[in-house]
Amino acid sequence: MEKNKPTLHDVAKVAGVSIATVSNVLNNKSTELGKKTRQKVLDAIDKLHYEPNQFARSLKTGQSNLIVFIVPDQNPFFTEILTELNNECQKHQLHVAVVSSEENELRQQALIETFIARNVSAIILVPVKSKLKFKKEWSQTPILTIDRKVDGTYLPSISVDNKKAAFDATQRIIDSTCKNIGLLLANPDISTTSERKSGYEQALKKNNIKLDEQLIYYSNQQLGTDAQIDSGYHATKSLINKQVQAVVATNHLLLLGALQAIKESGKKISQDMIIIGFDDSYWNEIYTPKLSVISQPTKEIGRVAGEMINHLIQGENVSSIELNTKLIIRESCSFIKDKSL
């Protein structure tokens, strides 16, 4: 008879602590634990040659326990979602691997096929277009879309109310007494772009401001991280040339490009121009002036995605969900009244 491998229980016994404590150490959740307790657990693991190998176990059962998260680019928005998704998936002994489609539809298609052929447990997809060539062989593998949606499929999705988000941003700028508002959008083929455009239009309409298509810019066809920043940069330069004093930049990369163009032009935000971006980051808080943004609930998206994917893997039904965004008002969206300051 094969000698039994040591269990979490054995480690707890030898270390003289609870199973929960061992689990906390394994998951690096050691904030509340003393250094001594932590060391006791690590010593017990060493002594028993314990291997916390859920994955090796799962291999025997034929389940891959591997989730593939297909992102379109390196926007920090996705890495923030990933952090919480990882935490949630760990609870269910699911493992997340990230691959990038680089906004290339053919590449996305190949990725989905490859990983389905490799028996991944599920796919979390940020689709590169709102159309997806869905194949019937895929129907055995749970696929969840996040951020962007696809038309005409029954794939469950996690999204945010993009129309309201862009409406809120535009309305806030109008409230700052600005009527000429430039809009920086991503690729026209994705659902988030059309929804955000529609929120912008709705805000203008509500305030009886005539829509000027010349103030709306889409990002370059040549996609990817650098291309998006570049698009935001060139569009904002054009807007500045048109004497536009307000910009809504509908993602983090477009915002970066816009800030670069404003800085180069010598214009000062809050004095000469105002701006609202999308997606919160540490930089927004430490920038001068502090940057106002529409914050998307990245942590919640990650956590809910982990929960939903677990339900799907268990064969349970889930419903699509739309989360709310929040306008975080900092300094960049208001004019300083006294320009001599």
Add this chain to the structure above:
Amino acid sequence: MEKNKPTLHDVAKVAGVSIATVSNVLNNKSTELGKKTRQKVLDAIDKLHYEPNQFARSLKTGQSNLIVFIVPDQNPFFTEILTELNNECQKHQLHVAVVSSEENELRQQALIETFIARNVSAIILVPVKSKLKFKKEWSQTPILTIDRKVDGTYLPSISVDNKKAAFDATQRIIDSTCKNIGLLLANPDISTTSERKSGYEQALKKNNIKLDEQLIYYSNQQLGTDAQIDSGYHATKSLINKQVQAVVATNHLLLLGALQAIKESGKKISQDMIIIGFDDSYWNEIYTPKLSVISQPTKEIGRVAGEMINHLIQGENVSSIELNTKLIIRESCSFIKDKSL
């Protein structure tokens, strides 16, 4: 006999273009291509029902063609490496999936075992410690370490000259007539930390400045993205309390925390304090004042990693390589002479 699937050659023929052009379209490298050419290729792909499925082909040959890139956290430094790594691997029909160890040694160990058991073609590892419990079962799978090194193994590595990098940063600050220099370091257990500390010490010694251990801060034991930013923040607050006027922050996350602490304190960079960070990002250029940093060659690291991993998979030998960093001098590392400005 099964009807032959269309090849790249067939697509090129139908579109009336070269194979290279088809390949460029497939890889989204369409900058130099006209829209018409691109459309011709896409039409031919549609017409022939061509599927660029290298991965499905590779499954038949038993080769996984999957590289796993194990990163320790969500530092943008790794996403930058990833972009170029992806480009390079695509040339060799290799596919990169990223997973995060969250700086947890046990998790790292489990990840390596899991993916080796799943027959990945190779592993690119950013080790969480300079010690690695290497198992002999792993020796069939190429493992390349990048950024950080591990002691006492023969794993090939790509690293940078960290000692020189920190020396250069510290020397630049001394040249700006500052002698009390705070040093923000990551986790003490990784090779990059000890090398950077050693470069800092060397610069002090060369300039006959006495080392003060009270000015050196390591990041919190509780690791991860937020914890690193938090460590940089608290360390810088302490340094400001000690009237220290200069800071070297040895990674992007520590720099973020430092900037937050300085902003909160009401001190002005270039007037009251100077700072040099590590790792270049778009924000450094648009921040006020512009941030001086040690720039690591992320693109080159990614490209060389892709090349080396391809050689290793082919069974060829590779040598470890150390790349150079570059001190990018912007505004944050010099005092403005006239403080009344």
